[in-house]
Amino acid sequence: MVYMRQMGARVKRKEDPRLINGSSMYVDDMRPSDIGHVAIVRSVYGHARINGIDTSKAAAHPGVLAVYTGHDFPEMTPMPFGSGEGGGVAGSAPIDTPVLPTDKVLHVGQAIAVVVATDRYTAVDAAALVEIDYESLPVVTDIEEAIKDGAPQLYENVAGNVAYTATTKKGKPDEEFANAEVVVTQRMNNQRVSGISMETRGVMAHPDPLSGGLVVTTSTQNPHTVRQEIAGCLGLTELDVRVIAPEVGGGFGVKISCYQEDIICAAIARRLKRPIKWIETRSEHLAATHHGRAHIAEVSLAAKKDGTITAIKLRLLADLGAYPRGAGIPTLTPMLMNGVYAVESVDLEVKGIYTNTMATGAYRGAGRPEAAYYIERITDILANELGMDPIEVRRKNFIQPDAFPYQTAAGPLYDSGDYEKPLAKAIEMIDYAGLRAEQAQLRQEGRYLGIGVVTFTEICGFGPFDSATVRVEPTGQVTVATGVSPHGQGTETAFAQIVADQLGVSMDDVFVVHGDTARTPAGIGTMGSRGLVVGGSALMGGLGKIREKAIKIAAHKLEASEADVSFENGKFAVKGAGEQSLNLKEIAKVAYSGSLPPEIGTGLEVADFFAPPGTTFPFGADIVVVEVTPETGEVQILRYVAVDDCGRQVNPFLVDGQVHGGLTQGLSQALFEEVVYDEQGQLITGSLMDYVIPKSEFVPMFENDRTETLSPLNPLGAKGIGELATIGSTPAIVNAVVDALSPFGIRHIDMPLKPQRVWQAVQDAQGKMSQAAD
Numbered sequence: 001m002v003y004m005r006q007m008g009a010r011v012k013r014k015e016d017p018r019l020i021n022g023s024s025m026y027v028d029d030m031r032p033s034d035i036g037h038v039a040i041v042r043s044v045y046g047h048a049r050i051n052g053i054d055t056s057k058a059a060a061h062p063g064v065l066a067v068y069t070g071h072d073f074p075e076m077t078p079m080p081f082g083s084g085e086g087g088g089v090a091g092s093a094p095i096d097t098p099v100l101p102t103d104k105v106l107h108v109g110q111a112i113a114v115v116v117a118t119d120r121y122t123a124v125d126a127a128a129l130v131e132i133d134y135e136s137l138p139v140v141t142d143i144e145e146a147i148k149d150g151a152p153q154l155y156e157n158v159a160g161n162v163a164y165t166a167t168t169k170k171g172k173p174d175e176e177f178a179n180a181e182v183v184v185t186q187r188m189n190n191q192r193v194s195g196i197s198m199e200t201r202g203v204m205a206h207p208d209p210l211s212g213g214l215v216v217t218t219s220t221q222n223p224h225t226v227r228q229e230i231a232g233c234l235g236l237t238e239l240d241v242r243v244i245a246p247e248v249g250g251g252f253g254v255k256i257s258c259y260q261e262d263i264i265c266a267a268i269a270r271r272l273k274r275p276i277k278w279i280e281t282r283s284e285h286l287a288a289t290h291h292g293r294a295h296i297a298e299v300s301l302a303a304k305k306d307g308t309i310t311a312i313k314l315r316l317l318a319d320l321g322a323y324p325r326g327a328g329i330p331t332l333t334p335m336l337m338n339g340v341y342a343v344e345s346v347d348l349e350v351k352g353i354y355t356n357t358m359a360t361g362a363y364r365g366a367g368r369p370e371a372a373y374y375i376e377r378i379t380d381i382l383a384n385e386l387g388m389d390p391i392e393v394r395r396k397n398f399i400q401p402d403a404f405p406y407q408t409a410a411g412p413l414y415d416s417g418d419y420e421k422p423l424a425k426a427i428e429m430i431d432y433a434g435l436r437a438e439q440a441q442l443r444q445e446g447r448y449l450g451i452g453v454v455t456f457t458e459i460c461g462f463g464p465f466d467s468a469t470v471r472v473e474p475t476g477q478v479t480v481a482t483g484v485s486p487h488g489q490g491t492e493t494a495f496a497q498i499v500a501d502q503l504g505v506s507m508d509d510v511f512v513v514h515g516d517t518a519r520t521p522a523g524i525g526t527m528g529s530r531g532l533v534v535g536g537s538a539l540m541g542g543l544g545k546i547r548e549k550a551i552k553i554a555a556h557k558l559e560a561s562e563a564d565v566s567f568e569n570g571k572f573a574v575k576g577a578g579e580q581s582l583n584l585k586e587i588a589k590v591a592y593s594g595s596l597p598p599e600i601g602t603g604l605e606v607a608d609f610f611a612p613p614g615t616t617f618p619f620g621a622d623i624v625v626v627e628v629t630p631e632t633g634e635v636q637i638l639r640y641v642a643v644d645d646c647g648r649q650v651n652p653f654l655v656d657g658q659v660h661g662g663l664t665q666g667l668s669q670a671l672f673e674e675v676v677y678d679e680q681g682q683l684i685t686g687s688l689m690d691y692v693i694p695k696s697e698f699v700p701m702f703e704n705d706r707t708e709t710l711s712p713l714n715p716l717g718a719k720g721i722g723e724l725a726t727i728g729s730t731p732a733i734v735n736a737v738v739d740a741l742s743p744f745g746i747r748h749i750d751m752p753l754k755p756q757r758v759w760q761a762v763q764d765a766q767g768k769m770s771q772a773a774d
Contacts, residue, residue: 006497006507010653014493014507024247027202027219028279035204036065038265038278039123041113041130042288043105046356046681047152049135050103050112057129058115063122066272067130068114070100073267077233084257084325085362089352092164093157097323097359099233099260104137106154106322107356108681109287111260116268116276141677143296143319143353154322154354163320163352166331170409171345173302176311180302184382189750190295190370192319192675194685195363196693199249200285205265206275213240216266220258221251222525223485227517229258230266238517241266245515248487252665253362254289255487256527257325283686290326291675292363294319295333295370299378302345307386307393311345312337312410314374319360320352326361327352332459336371338408339379340419340455340619341397346409356681362527364665365723368458369730376454376731380738381747390453390735391427395420398455405712412459414617415719421707422643423455423621429703430623430641443743449638450740452624452732460720461533461616461713465609467521468535470499470542472550472604474592476585477509480542483523484535485515489722490654491531495539497650498716502543503550503584504570521607529720532650533616537714541608544715550587552600557582557590616711618719620644622663622728628740633759635671635737637700642728645707647719652706659704659725666729668694674752692754745769 018024055067070076078096082088100111113130117123138152145151146161154161177183203218213236220226223243231241248255261278269276280289295318302311314337318330334348379397383390398419399406406414426432432451439449467483478499484491496510513519523535547567554572555562558580566575573581582590590596591604625639642663649655672692676684685691710717730751737753738746744765749757 006501007650009497009651011493011497011507011651012653013490014496015490026199026247026249027204027217030204030217032206032275035275035277036116036118036272037120037123038268038276039115039127040111040261040278040284041115041127043108043110043112045105045134045136046108046139046141047137048105049137050101050105050132051135052133053113054131055113057131058126061122061126061129063118064126065116065118068268069112070098070102073100075235076263076267079229079233079258081324083229085329085366089164089166089327089331092324092327093155095155095324097325099263107358108683109284109358111264111288114264114268116272139356139679139681141355141357141679141681143317143355146353146355154356158354161354163324163327163354165349165351166334168334168346168348168411171311173311173313173345173347176345177302177313180310181305182303182382182385183300184378184385185298185300186378186381186748187298188374188377188748190293190297190373191751192291192294192360193363193669193673194286194291194675194691195252195254195289197250197252197254200280200282201255201259201261201289202279203262203265204275204277205269207269207273208242213242214266214269215242215244216262217244217246218262219248219255220245221248221255221485221487221527222257223515223517224483224522225525226258226262230263233263234267242518245485251487252364253292253366253527256362256525282688286686286691287683288358290359290361291321292360293370294360295330297374299374301378301382303382305386307388307396309341309343309397311347312343312375314348316350318350318352319355319357321355321357321359323359325359329360329362329367332367333371335411336368336459337375338410339372339375340399340457342399342403343397344409348410357677364662365458365726366528368723369666369727372454372456372458372727373731376456377734377748380735384742384747391423391432394423394453394455413614414457415614415711415713416709417457417617417619418707418709419455419619422619422645425705425707426621426623426641426643429705430639432623435625448628448630448740450626450628450736450738452626452734452736452739454728454732454735455621456728457617457619458724458727459615460529460618461612462528462530463534463612465611466523466530466534466538467607467609468538468542469521469607470539470546470605472546472584472588472591474588476505476588477511478503478505479511479513480539481513481520482535482539483521484526484531486526486531489526489531490651490657491526494532494650494654495536498536498539499543503546505584529722529724532716533714533718533720534610534612536716536718537612538608538610540715541610542606545606545608546604549600549604550584553587553590553596554582556596556600612713614713616647616713616719618644618646618721618724620724620728622732624732624736626733626736626740628737628758630741630762633755633757633762635753635758637667639703640700641703642725643705643707644721644724645709645719646721646724647709647711648717649706649708655706655721656704658721660702662723662725663702663729664694664699666726667733670730670733670751671753
């Protein structure tokens with residue numbers, strides 16, 4: 001085999017053949033003959049007391065194996081405060097989340113009872129026979145209404161429905177705003193959205209006859225944490241529970257943590273001593289899988305007339321829903337309010353508010369897209385106020401390359417960056433000056449072209465750690481077990497490339513194991529663009545140890561000093577004597593021969609953990625061109641240029657895929673998606689007939705490129721890419737639409753920018769212009 005460096009190579013995904021030929025196994029593909037199928041009885045009220053539950057008719061239905069309520073599982077404890085994605089925010093009242101509530105429901109879709117039957121259809125039919133005596137209680141679904149005096153209270157120990165108030169105040173924001181030459185303020189939303197993965201959630205649990213414990217197969221991003229929560233709620237040890245994430249059809253953050261259904265199926269499997277399975281319907285997904293975003297914000301900038309920003313102010317209301325599942329996510333938003341700008345004074349406040357809606361949590365970007373949206377929208381508003389080009393304002397305020405590592409006023413320490421590079425490349429790719437000239441010409445013809453510009457960063461590579469074990473088999477093949485749990489990222493491919501690059505083996509001889517708590521070391525899972533940054537760095541650490549021992553083995557076999565042996569061109573060779581060398585297969589043969597001295601030892605297997613010393617900050621610049629038809633409100637995306645910097649790219653082909661998906665989800669929030677509840681807490685967008693996501697015809701051909709600024713915080717120099725494109729694309733689209741409609745005096749439109757909303761904004765603006773003329 002001719003050795004070729006694999007790091008940075010554009011290699012096709014190892015995972016794809018099994019996905020294309022249909023041989024992959026998802027949760028619903030697992031169908032033991034004696035399985036019991038679960039249907040969940042869910043609340044039809046937004047807020048109600050449960051006075052009684054009659055399960056007798058359902059239990060008598062043919063084919064029903066059992067019917068359970070929360071009263072049937074006294075050993076089952078609630079999901080504790082602090083579980084989920086940062087659920088335990090400091091200063092919050094400790095609110096636990098019941099698995100099956102017995103006294104009160106707080107939102108439509110909350111699980112109340114469970115029917116188990118011999119087939120799924122019977123389970124659903126019988127679930128309709130469960131009778132619940134509800135006593136309706138007052139409902140609040142709007143976060144601004146929830147904090148008013150006299151609003152319905154979800155919890156007695158949470159005054160005014162405010163779970164917490166988190167503040168950051170640095171520099172001299174009061175003085176800067178008082179003395180500012182220009183102040184701009186805008187109220188804006190970040191609407192509630194749903195993480196629409198192609199595969200909904202699903203779980204199958206069965207007793208393990210060998211260990212006496214449980215095996216739980218679930219569609220999750222984070223099997224080790226799910227195991228902890230199942231074991232904790234059922235009073236088991238973690239060794240009693242094995243969690244497997246098989247093929248996972250998308251996650252986007254909504255599958256990070258344990259859900260009630262994971263615990264319910266595990267408990268029933270123990271009770272009935274048989275396999276139990278539940279597969280979520282799409283309507284259940286929209287009602288009972290956590291939502292994302294759900295903010296209302298007031299954002300202000302203080303600035304000089306030359307465009308220099310002197311202070312940032314944020315007043316943010318974050319809708320937590322009914323439980324603190326993702327209560328910590330909104331606290332990430334103020335942390336990123338510096339964006340890519342050197343602003344020394346900030347006054348930031350976020351309030352987490354409980355409402356009678358499904359809990360919110362992580363959704364692709366998780367708190368960081370919201371921050372980018374706020375700072376990039378208000379920067380455009382400032383540029384408009386000053387009559388400056390939005391690019392000029394951004395350049396004037398960039399953190400400069402020689403300032404890194406840069407301590408932001410908002411809190412984080414940025415690792416590295418050069419924000420001019422991606423912006424300059426995007427300007428060149430799209431011919432920005434030519435576009436502005438074309439825009440002016442088309443306006444003379446009655447056509448409304450808009451150009452949206454954003455420059456952005458995000459925080460990635462979260463700890464506290466991740467892990468990898470590397471085992472060189474006696475054959476010279478390599479097995480890697482990782483604590484991260486991919487669901488579309490291409491981790492098997494990227495990790496195989498790293499191993500091939502570092503050990504000189506073929507990618508075909510590398511096998512990556514993930515998603516099984518019995519076969520992988522403890523890990524934190526895949527989220528927050530951390531899979532490569534943290535998990536890949538753990539792998540690099542393990543490979544370094546493998547190489548160290550391989551050098552010892554080679555030196556012993558070749559009768560050379562260890563100092564004289566190095567890894568060159570895919571072989572372990574004596575320096576200056578290239579003919580004296582061993583490849584990994586030959587090293588492995590010696591490692592398992594039993595002939596090595598004790599100080600070297602038999603075998604070639606290591607484990608490594610990587611605890612990142614800090615977080616990474618990828619960045620980028622997007623420029624988008626849209627055309628808006630004022631008479632209909634229709635928005636057409638004409639071009640989209642995205643230039644990202646994710647540090648070192650192990651595989652640019654994988655990066656392209658992540659960027660395309662992220663851009664699509666970001667523009668989808670800008671133009672289409674919104675979860676809507678009515679005043680009684682009923683979910684209006686309960687199906688994909690009402691919750692709008694774009695078809696491919698609405699998505700443009702993206703023009704992508706990259707710059708490369710390495711992170712000093714990990715051995716790969718990687719920064720993360722999974723969420724980065726989502727960060728910039730939402731504000732880029734909105735900036736472009738508002739730019740197109742600036743001749744009408746329109747300064748801002750709240751998302752989603754559906755045709756009716758855009759048309760109404762134009763109508764309102766024209767009405768104001770007519771009144772002014774009169």
